Amino acid sequence: RAYIPNNIWPKLRELLVADLKTMQMGGTEDFSNFVNAVIDEKSFDKLARYIDEAKNSTDAAVIVGGNYDKSKGYFIEPTIILASNPKYVTMCEELFGPVLTLYVYDEKDFEETVRLVDSTSIYALTGSIISNDRYAIEYATKHLTNAAGNFYINDKPTGAVVGQQPFG
Numbered sequence: 001r002a003y004i005p006n007n008i009w010p011k012l013r014e015l016l017v018a019d020l021k022t023m024q025m026g027g028t029e030d031f032s033n034f035v036n037a038v039i040d041e042k043s044f045d046k047l048a049r050y051i052d053e054a055k056n057s058t059d060a061a062v063i064v065g066g067n068y069d070k071s072k073g074y075f076i077e078p079t080i081i082l083a084s085n086p087k088y089v090t091m092c093e094e095l096f097g098p099v100l101t102l103y104v105y106d107e108k109d110f111e112e113t114v115r116l117v118d119s120t121s122i123y124a125l126t127g128s129i130i131s132n133d134r135y136a137i138e139y140a141t142k143h144l145t146n147a148a149g150n151f152y153i154n155d156k157p158t159g160a161v162v163g164q165q166p167f168g
Helices: 009-021 041-055 107-120 134-143
Strands: 002-005 060-064 079-083 099-105 124-129 148-153
Touching: 002 009, 002 107, 009 060, 009 079, 041 060, 041 079, 041 099, 099 107, 107 134, 124 134, 134 148
Parallel strands: 002 099, 079 099, 124 148
Antiparallel strands: 060 079
């Protein structure tokens, strides 16, 4: 999940959609593929169900991607869901696949959104804040102390190195 302030959303949307269109999907034996199959059919079916629900929801919309195929592997196209409801199911559940749900908030509601981040799910494996506003970074760091196992500042929330970073 990601929370995006509305003042940067139009440009970010443009960049996200363009970036996803460049990502090749296929088997792991071809290193030019950026996205490969999900781990098993159970995971595939779960992700496909969430995508289908978003396509039919009044609280969310698939804005890019949304296709999937298990005829030759369990392939889920990189998908972005835009949620109008900050408590939409894919804002609360960790999906473990190439599906990202975004919620666009009013830029004036940063502190309220941080509280929302902390209360939407019980716990996250990782989290991050990306900002060039020192106040926002300090505020999020203080108020999201126990929201995730690893918390990054101005870095992606993926790629933790087991055995080199503390967990728990």
